[in-house]
Amino acid sequence: MPKRLTLLVCDYFHREVVRVVEEEKFGNVDVVAYTADCDHPAAVAKTLSHSLAELGEGVGSVCILGGHCLCELDQNILSEDVRFHPMEQCFELFLGPEQLDGYLKQGVHLVTPGMLNNWQAQYQKWGFDDADAKAFFLESTSRLLLLDTGIDPAVVEKLEAFADKAGLPWEGVNVGLDSLRLFLRALVAEWQRGKQQKEQNGMLQEKERQLADYAMVNDLISGITALTDEVSVVERVLELFTMFCGPGQVIYLPLSDEGPGEIVFTPPFSTVDDAETKRLADFTTRYQLDDKGGGFTLVIQRQGVRYGVVSVKDITFPEYRQHYLNLSLSITPVIALALSNARTYQKQVAAEERVKGLNQQLNQKLITVNALNKELEAFTYSVSHDLRAPLRSLDGFSRMLVRDYPDRLDDRGQHLLERVMVNAQRMGQLIDDMLRLSRLTRGELTLAQVDLSQIASAMAADLQQTAEERQVEFVVADGCIAQCDAGMLTIVLENLLGNAFKYTGKRAQAMIEFGATEAEGEATFFVRDNGAGFDMAYADKLFRPFQRLHTDEEFQGTGIGLATVQRIIQRHGGKLWAEGKPGEGAAFYFTL
Amino acid sequence: MTQKIKKIVLLVEDNPDDLELTLDAFRQHEMDDQIQVVRDGQEALDCLFGEGDYEQQGAFCPKLTLLDLNLPKLSGLQVLKRLRQDQRTRVLPVVVLTSSSQEEDRLISYNLGANGYVRKPVSYEAFMGAVKALRLYWLGLNELPGEGIGE
Numbered sequence: 001m002p003k004r005l006t007l008l009v010c011d012y013f014h015r016e017v018v019r020v021v022e023e024e025k026f027g028n029v030d031v032v033a034y035t036a037d038c039d040h041p042a043a044v045a046k047t048l049s050h051s052l053a054e055l056g057e058g059v060g061s062v063c064i065l066g067g068h069c070l071c072e073l074d075q076n077i078l079s080e081d082v083r084f085h086p087m088e089q090c091f092e093l094f095l096g097p098e099q100l101d102g103y104l105k106q107g108v109h110l111v112t113p114g115m116l117n118n119w120q121a122q123y124q125k126w127g128f129d130d131a132d133a134k135a136f137f138l139e140s141t142s143r144l145l146l147l148d149t150g151i152d153p154a155v156v157e158k159l160e161a162f163a164d165k166a167g168l169p170w171e172g173v174n175v176g177l178d179s180l181r182l183f184l185r186a187l188v189a190e191w192q193r194g195k196q197q198k199e200q201n202g203m204l205q206e207k208e209r210q211l212a213d214y215a216m217v218n219d220l221i222s223g224i225t226a227l228t229d230e231v232s233v234v235e236r237v238l239e240l241f242t243m244f245c246g247p248g249q250v251i252y253l254p255l256s257d258e259g260p261g262e263i264v265f266t267p268p269f270s271t272v273d274d275a276e277t278k279r280l281a282d283f284t285t286r287y288q289l290d291d292k293g294g295g296f297t298l299v300i301q302r303q304g305v306r307y308g309v310v311s312v313k314d315i316t317f318p319e320y321r322q323h324y325l326n327l328s329l330s331i332t333p334v335i336a337l338a339l340s341n342a343r344t345y346q347k348q349v350a351a352e353e354r355v356k357g358l359n360q361q362l363n364q365k366l367i368t369v370n371a372l373n374k375e376l377e378a379f380t381y382s383v384s385h386d387l388r389a390p391l392r393s394l395d396g397f398s399r400m401l402v403r404d405y406p407d408r409l410d411d412r413g414q415h416l417l418e419r420v421m422v423n424a425q426r427m428g429q430l431i432d433d434m435l436r437l438s439r440l441t442r443g444e445l446t447l448a449q450v451d452l453s454q455i456a457s458a459m460a461a462d463l464q465q466t467a468e469e470r471q472v473e474f475v476v477a478d479g480c481i482a483q484c485d486a487g488m489l490t491i492v493l494e495n496l497l498g499n500a501f502k503y504t505g506k507r508a509q510a511m512i513e514f515g516a517t518e519a520e521g522e523a524t525f526f527v528r529d530n531g532a533g534f535d536m537a538y539a540d541k542l543f544r545p546f547q548r549l550h551t552d553e554e555f556q557g558t559g560i561g562l563a564t565v566q567r568i569i570q571r572h573g574g575k576l577w578a579e580g581k582p583g584e585g586a587a588f589y590f591t592l
Numbered sequence: 593m594t595q596k597i598k599k600i601v602l603l604v605e606d607n608p609d610d611l612e613l614t615l616d617a618f619r620q621h622e623m624d625d626q627i628q629v630v631r632d633g634q635e636a637l638d639c640l641f642g643e644g645d646y647e648q649q650g651a652f653c654p655k656l657t658l659l660d661l662n663l664p665k666l667s668g669l670q671v672l673k674r675l676r677q678d679q680r681t682r683v684l685p686v687v688v689l690t691s692s693s694q695e696e697d698r699l700i701s702y703n704l705g706a707n708g709y710v711r712k713p714v715s716y717e718a719f720m721g722a723v724k725a726l727r728l729y730w731l732g733l734n735e736l737p738g739e740g741i742g743e
Contacts, residue, residue, distance in 0.1 A: 381694055384693050385662055385692045388691045389609065390609070392691075392714050392716070392719065395715055395716045396609070396719065397609075421716070424714060425714055432693070435693065
């Protein structure tokens with residue numbers, strides 16, 4: 001950016017220009033004189049080419065001041081920075097154009113203090129002798145007019161001498177430096193403005209370039225967060241840095257909780273040595289400008305999580321490195337987000353795969369369970385069919401012995417056979433109960449609104465009929481309705497009411513109650529009796545299959561009833577529990 | 593095998609104990625000599641259709657067939673299926689008499705056209721009761737198509 005202005009001015013005006021430039025304190029304006037040669041523009045052109053060459057490149061702006069003597073200036077030496085200020089007459093520097101015009105119409109010969117400084121040398125150069133000079137001037141002019149700028153105190157003597165030689169009358173007009181001052185002020189101001197504009201233009205171009213960079217980056221980065229795998233994101237990141245930094249190489253090292261990953265770089269034919277890999281792995285600052293080679297390194301991070309390190313090497317325009325770095329820093333959160341997204345997505349996919357795998361395992365297990373169930377069914381079948389047959393034989397043949405050979409069996413023999421038959425029947429009962437329990441765990445539940453009160457009432461009537469001699473008071477609450485499997489709940493009530501009936505068998509005044517209450521905010525049904533009851537210490541044994549709290553002599557049973565009830569309540573997703581006291585009664589509660 | 597006494601019941605039973613118990617039950621009613629016994633599914637079909645070993649005797653048309661399910665060679669259900677497919681035995685009274693309490697067996701038996709399903713009770717007393725009830729109903733009360741008024 002040219003900062004200084006050099007004014008090239010001929011020696012006829014040189015001193016005045018220097019004076020004004022000093023007085024105006026332009027500061028950044030230099031003045032250089034060239035040798036005047038008003039009537040030989042070609043010579044002037046040559047001189048000026050020389051002068052410009054001497055000034056050399058990078059001097060800044062150059063403005064050549066002159067009149068028609070510049071008409072043969074080589075256009076090639078002119079440029080944005082080197083130009084000339086076009087004037088009709090160079091005297092315009094000292095005098096307003098109208099005034100000047102007036103004098104010129106009078107046919108005067110204008111001189112400046114600069115001209116008078118070495119008129120003798122000029123004469124010699126021209127080869128004039130006194131006679132020639134007089135003849136020349138008489139022909140072309142009427143008088144000499146000095147434009148006195150006040151720069152030279154001895155100017156009048158010089159003028160007199162010159163006028164004498166030329167044989168002309170002379171006159172001096174005091175023009176001072178005001179005109180020149182205004183002219184130079186305007187000139188310098190214009191140069192300043194041009195300079196500023198140029199700077200502004202430059203800035204504008206710079207901004208436009210930046211804008212283009214941002215647009216390109218925006219283009220490349222758009223959609224990056226929608227990528228679902230890290231490899232694609234990294235590819236896009238490498239492409240992005242390559243496109244807008246024009247670097248020799250871009251390197252990316254992924255970082256995660258498990259440490260640095262596999263290094264990736266572009267162009268593919270380039271190489272990354274171990275030292276560089278290690279440098280990136282150990283890179284702790286946010287970013288860093290490389291010491292040499294015009295590159296930089298930065299961390300891709302977001303919300304304190306570091307996803308990777310990018311190193312950009314040998315940027316084509318290192319002077320824009322800072323700009324590239326700033327831009328890069330501004331987009332790292334988006335890249336980090338993209339990487340985070342991709343990693344999350346991949347984790348999710350992995351999790352889904354795992355779930356799929358688990359599901360497959362589960363299905364496999366289900367198949368196994370189904371096979372086991374089938375086996376169990378086959379087993380159940382064989383139990384029901386094959387185990388019962390021998391029992392029937394035991395019972396049947398014993399019975400036939402008792403019936404057909406009464407005379408050969410004494411009382412003890414008959415009693416022993418009786419024991420065999422009772423046990424055979426008991427085992428038959430156990431098998432039946434076991435099968436029933438196993439069937440309850442399988443079979444589908446058919447849920448409906450079921451009136452438990454109605455079932456309980458009917459059952460109470462049935463039970464009463466089985467032992468009409470007993471005094472049993474049944475209290476069944478109305479409107480106990482539940483969403484459940486009617487068949488299964490019938491079995492539940494059968495067991496609970498049956499138990500209550502059985503265990504109150506030794507009560508003169510038995511009392512059996514069925515109703516609903518609330519426990520922990522849940523509708524709860526209960527069957528309560530004032531029978532034999534039980535010790536709470538054994539409460540946990542109550543619901544285990546074939547576990548009993550009473551001997552068969554006391555109360556008959558196989559110990560499968562409450563286990564069955566438990567199984568049914570469980571299948572309904574409900575709870576079953578009991579309260580009791582020996583000799584005072586028992587209560588069974590269930591929810592559905 | 594002499595045909596002096598007319599057989600009116602076909603008992604399909606492979607288990608010798610169950611066979612003896614069943615025959616004993618009929619013996620209590622002095623009917624044991626009216627029972628034709630076969631020991632597997634194939635023999636049952638041969639006997640009913642008068643085929644194989646039973647060719648000479650011709651087709652047998654009992655008033656009641658008591659059919660066990662778990663049989664050698666052809667199972668009871670297979671026998672039942674074949675009987676119902678054949679015009680001659682399509683309406684033959686067949687009661688399944690078995691140890692099985694499987695719901696599936698009950699369901700399939702009825703679907704195949706069984707006239708009844710009786711589970712052999714473990715208790716001898718109950719078993720006696722069951723045979724008695726069967727006898728009373730099928731051999732007394734029940735009437736079959738083609739049985740004349742003259743009986």
